[in-house]
Amino acid sequence: MEDVRKLLDQAAGGAVEIPVSVFADPDAAGLVFPGGTVRIDGAVGGSRTLSVGGQAKITASTAPVDLAFTVDGEWVTGAVATVALGQGCSLVLVDGAPDGTDLPAGAWALADGRALRLTRRMPAPPTDPQRLDGLGRALPAVKPRDGAGRDADARDRTPRALVTDHGILTPRPGPRRRKGMRVLEAPSVRGWSPIGTPGGDNGLSVDYYNPPLRIAGALTALPACPTYKTVVGGVLLVDTGAFNGSAMGAYVVPHGNGAEPSLFAYGSRGSQTGFGPPLFQVRGISAGFGWNSRVRVPAADALGSFPFLMALDNPGAIGADGEEVDPLRVLGELIGGSNPWVRPQEGDLWFAAGLAFDCFETFSGRAMALVQTGSDLTISLLGAAGMQLPTKSEKKIARVEIGIEATLRPTAGELSIGAAFTEKTFLIDPNCKLRGGVGMKFWFGDHPQAGDFAFMLGAIPAGRELPARYPRQQPAGLTWGVGSTVNITGNAYAAFTPKSLMAGGSLEVVFQSGMLRAWLTARVDALLEWNPFYFDVGMGIRVGVSATIKIWFVKIKISIEVGVSVRVWGPAVGGEATVHLWFISFTIGFGADRRNQTPALDWGGFQGMLPPPENMVRTTAIAGYTGEGAPATRSAVKPWLVSNGGFTFTADSQAPLSKIYLNQAATPSRSPPTPPWTSCRCTCRARAANCTSGLPTTAGTRP
Secondary structure, eight states, rough: OHHHHHHHHSGGOEEEEEEGGTOOOOOHHTTTTTTTTTEEEEEEOOEEEEEEEEEOTTOOOOOOOOEEEETTTTTTEEEEEEEEEEETTTEEEEESSSSSOOTTOEEEEETTTEEEEEEEEOOOOOOOEEEOOOSSOOOOOOOOOOOSSTTTTTGOOOOOOEETEEEEOOOOOOOOBBBBBBOOOOOTTTBBBBOHHHHOOEEEEEEEEEEEEEEEEEEEEEEEOOOEEEEEEEEEEEESSSEEEEEEEEEESSSSSOOOOOOEEEEEEEEEEEEEESSSSEEEEEEEEEEEEEEOOGGGOOOGGHHHHHHHOGGGGGGGEEEEEEEHHHHHHHHSSSSEEEEEEEEEEEEEEEEEEETTTEEEEEEEEEEEEESSSSEEEEEEEEEESSSOOSSSSSSEEEEEEEETTTTTTTEEEEEEEEEOEESEEEEEEEEEEEEEEOOOOOOOTTOOEEEEEEETTTTOOOOTTSOOOOOOOEEEEEEEEEEEEEEEEEESSEEEEEEEEEEEEEEEETTTEEEEEEEEEEETTTTTTTEEEEEEEEEEEEEEEEEEEEEEEEEEEEEEEEEEEEETEEEEEEEEEEOEEEEEEEEOOEEEEOOOOOHHHHHTSSGGGSEEEEEEEEESSSOSSSSOOOOOSOOOOOTTTTTTEEEEEEEEEEOOOSSSSSSSBBBOSSEEEEEEEEOOSGGGGGTTTTOOOOOOOOO
């Protein structure tokens, strides 16, 4: 207050603008002039109090408004602000805002730019004992009418805000139709808080919170990108404490006469207590579908943010900001941004079903099946499962939660499987966090890379280049803060492909206390290739300590570190050893030099990977073989002794066949079907003497 008086004394004319934060308690003054300034025209006060009258900038008005309040010590009391609304109307805010039941006469409220007179709930209408109904009950008294025959109360057409025991109820009728859709607004009453009219007044939004019940929802027309003409989305979230539910959906109309609209809908219901036997209890179920739309399948490490899985446990967490739930953010998570979870895709159709469950009261999980058809048939199984130990104690020694994703694309010929720790996972201590995951991919069928596969653990370090089609994982390892002085960080990686195997890891331990720091780092890397065979293995360790000494105004840092590393490769076998001291480092090489790249596989090496020539073709007698002479199954060209009434045999090849020669003819007797097949069955009814050349003379058919 003394500072305020000094400012007034120094100001010419007795007027000064003062920031609210100088003298106002934020809780008391925040509702009247949040972030504004007060223009004081004069002040009269005693030793402890200061009465102020002047003007302030508030959010309810673009122009400064008259106000008065009293400063007692550090508290602001009796704040009254009056806003002139024109035509003789004013908005009066007492201590920040109308407080419900204790309102001064003639107080007004301001809602969406409209002035509303505050009135109280009308009591039960008076009755006229002289007017009775057929059961002998008194009828309401007749209201006086004006000269035009209307009720006296009906002559006042001023909008009103009804004051009830639950707050202030503001009638908010919807405006006219816009672009073919009815636009509504939500009521405003204690418990209900309008989130705002979404989409530029094109929608409905509601929010009700009266513990334990919470209801939040929005239906809105969203801004459409140039490809689409209309985008309408809706979300409804309900939480009663005992159970929760959600419903989400969107309808998209594209440009163009021939384009079809896109829509999707998804709903879920969850409960804190499941139903079913103790060994398997269901806590939630969900289902959804989409027409002319497609769902982006998340990787295993992103399942924690996948809205459809989140809805099984806590739908409000999708668009939550702290404890607040915003349905508009839920819609934004689903269909907004440059990479939405659900997007229009003409000709596609998808179905989804999910389940949240508990097993043996220790293991909990969420699982979902997603089938998408159309341009690319995709079958996905998504889930997150976890457990914590011990189950009955508040102090946990371990919590493991893993996200799992498996996607099959039969048409494209691709199968991918991934698993990753979530951010909630820890071991031994809550500060010991596990991270990372594994991924596998297989290619088959008509895919250009059919027969290829890859297994990945963690992130492959730089310098170990792999094809871009192989799965990419987050770094795998642990981070452990032991107390306030020791930090332990570990990383691991591995990759297994048809060409090579690589693995490695690192460990770092750091001690920090004041100006003293000590550390230990260790690392190992291994690469093994075959066809041609090659290996490259390296390992190293370093230990160091540093201290910072302050001498007067100067800080001196002293650091000592020693280490050694060894690397071996071959063939031809060679290697190098490096010794590191705090003042010098040197490397000693031995054996052959390390090659910069792996040599290409020569023809001899490739032939060694093929099956032996004697096993390339196998012929087996099926019927008509007499059992004498050569065995029934053979690979060499040797005559059979068979029945002259005819016989049957099969020929199996390890390589695709495009032609078959009979009786060692110079030209094939008949072209086989397309694509080439790898076995044949032929029937011969010629004399046995004519069949000694290896193959019968009659054309065969595929078995």
